[in-house]
Amino acid sequence: MGQINGRSDGPALTVTTGQGDALTLDKVSRRYGKVAPALDEVSLNVPRGGFLAVMGRSGSGKSTLLQCAAGLERPNSGTVRLGGTDLAELKEPALSRLRRDRIGFVFQSLNLVPSLTVLENTVLPLMLAGSARLERGLAALASVGLADRAQDVPARLSGGQQQRVAIARALVTEPEVIFADEPTAALDPVTADEVLALLRSAVDQRGRTVVLVTHDPMAAQWADEAVFLDSGRIAGRLAHPEAGDVRQALRGLGRQR
């Protein structure tokens, strides 16, 4: 059973694999307008082959953390490093290439292109990079159990199957980090488990690194560690999070801003 630390900005995550960090945030802050910052000097690191759940109540800054960590938003201060790369040093075209080549995204809204086939959707990141390799798309689809649906359009698939396509698409570039923002929020618990098991197996079988934003204590159980945000700050962390401990930790957090 893990242990939730008290409210602190203590040291960065302590899980280490000896293979270096896939992602490092050092005192990252993001402010929108003059109100309290959405993210307030957050520091953490995720080891290569690690699976981190980011949790917290609505408005606590989870999505802002993910957007800053994935190079979709620029922090006002602090440093985000993907592998050894300081994202602040990249101008927009290079940052956009980094997102395309080194990061995989899975969102709650599926973002599949309805007019493209499942296979075309899966290889989209490779097409954008100018190197669409259909066999890689098929392999990614096979890894999520959907090779036989390659020529279907997304509308013919269930929500869970579509989310599996989104995971195949996130895997196809063999990214260093996969960011998943509430990927199971619209799914029933059994289908949600299937999707989370795929993320877990991307970590265990392929050495990928996953950062999962979720409200769901059951989803957090798939992670190696959970961090809890409260008003944009890290309020605690839990190694090997179990749903009961996670619920208790969430209850201890402040109310929505």
Ligand SMILES: Nc1ncnc2c1ncn2[C@@H]1O[C@H](COP(=O)(O)OP(=O)(O)OP(=O)(O)O)[C@@H](O)[C@H]1O
């Ligand atoms: N683009 C934006 N413009 C202005 N304020 C924003 C923007 N994005 C987020 N915020 C504010 O920043 C704070 C954190 O929002 P964020 O979406 O990161 O929280 P969250 O924990 O992901 O919430 P939820 O669980 O409801 O998705 C909130 O007060 C929100 O209103």
